Amino acid sequence: MEVAQIAAVKSAIIVGVLLPNEDPKLLHDDLIELEALLTTLGIVTVGQIVQKRAKLTPSCLIGTGKVEALRELARERGAEFLIVDRTLSPPQVRNLEEMTKCKVMDRSGVILDIFSQNAKTNAAKTQVEIARLEMMLPRMVGQWTHLHRQGGGGAVGRSDGEKQIEVDRRRARDRIIRLKDQLNQIARERETQRKARRNEIKVALVGYTNSGKTTIMNAMTKGDFLAKDALFATLDSNVRTLDPNARPKMLLSDTVGFIRNLPHTLIESFKSTLDEVLEADLLLVVVDISHDNYKSQMETTKRVLTEIGASHIQVLHVFNKLDRVDDPFLGRILRQAYPGSISISAYKPEDILKLREHVYKFFASNFVHCKLAIPSADKDGVSLVYRNCMILSVNYERQDLAVFEVHITKEMYPKLAPYKLQSDEDDGR
Ligand SMILES: Nc1nc2c(ncn2[C@@H]2O[C@H](COP(=O)(O)OP(=O)(O)OP(=O)(O)O)[C@@H](O)[C@H]2O)c(=O)[nH]1
Ligand SMILES: [Mg+2]
Known part of the structure; x- marks a missing residue:
């Protein structure tokens, strides 16, 4: 019984590559994050290999000796997945799969799988499907080459394969067009809702994934949106009235979290969800202060905000999860370093009250x-x-x-x- 349960757990070896000009600490942090991403997918990491290389090998990114070692490690530990912390080209995926006998995914693929798993609403599902199709399109050529090679080639096989792949690509492109139409329709409906709210003050919670945005949203609006210790628990934007009795009326919105190296296709397809952010009068940038890498998470957040065109919106930093930090001076230090910031624990009602007052004060002075x-x-x-x-x-x-x-x-x-x-x-x- 126990053996069967263990066998049912999916396991993976993760692979990092360090080039001469790269920071080993950054790679180390990335790999920890990759492990957390895999946990969210229910995949257990059972091994890790880091290779320092002068440059990336086009055929399979890492050297053949390392690929051999990987295959051995995967076999020894019963790992069925090999997860590479870099973007892989379709031939690289194929070569690595052939050589290691594992299923190979890159970081973007993992993030996309989490998005697929967590997409609940129509809008989120549509956005994820567009991103998936757009990521797959360039891979389709590779799939054909693969079939072609397996079949041993030949003029007839190639033209059949080419035709099939052309049909598949056309279907994928048609589907993308249809999905984008649907998304535009959803965006128009949201636009109408937003217009109706144009005279209200809009505050948006943004920040790195798992920093506590939804927990704060729930605490401030008595909401019951899903907040959990997992990456990308929220994919949709949710809007609630901050305080029904307050005048002027204030709205609070919560949306998808950010992460380092977020695949560009995902940012692109989630732009309509992120419109809530662009419309905001104030962004509350939520930071998990108990996280070792909170500073680099803040940088990522800043970068993504610039990328989506939100860098002009006023920002207040909300340093969250203060209950997990021992240093009694931290709140004070942060307030000095980030004027206008506030340090809280979303679990403490008195801190939520403080945050609410902080936001009101901000508007009163502006x-x-x-x-x-x-x-x-x-x-x-x-x-x-x-x-x-x-x-x-x-x-x-x-x-x-x-x-x-x-x-x-x-x-x-x-x-x-x-x-x-x-x-x-x-x-x-
Ligand atoms: N100890 C502690 N845990 C917190 C605090 N705020 C949130 N959490 C926990 O952190 C985890 C993530 O919280 P969420 O609110 O889902 O985070 P999020 O930023 O919405 O995450 P995504 O939607 O995945 O981007 C949950 O397990 C929360 O219970 C806090 O102040 N202190
Ligand atoms: Mg959330």
């Missing part, structure tokens, strides 16, 4: 509260208010004059100043 009087005939003025202000109330003092009580950002203030009746700025507040 928004001007004022009254604007706009003649109803001034269509541009009215539209300026509706597009850019958080409207707290509207009063038609006369039929031809509307008085808006609004919150506006300091940047917008000069544009609306001509309509101003009175503002907190005037009071020196």
